Amino acid sequence: MLRLTRLNDSELWLNPLLIEMVEATPDAVVTLTNGHKYIVRENPEKIAADIVQFYRSIGIAGVASAKGGAP
Structure with a gap:
């Protein structure tokens, strides 16, 4: 889960797998x-x-190599 902060300083926890877009x-x-x-x-x-x-913590994204590989 991602911990984010609303504009009124309240805490918001979102499931990153459900995020479609960030603007x-x-x-x-x-x-x-x-x-x-x-x-x-x-x-x-x-x-x-x-x-x-x-994504890395749950094993669905690779770790970038020291030679500059993609994440």
Whole structure:
């Protein structure tokens, strides 16, 4: 699960497998596959990095090699 922060500082936990899109408008808007949208404080780059880390932790994303291989 990803821990994100809403604009009112409340904590929000989302399943990364359900994230369809993250937009910067200028706040980050996370859209889930069911159409629900959440505006959060984290920037899209941090959210993307957290999603990759989650995928790696459950074994569905490879680890980049030291020679610059893709994640």
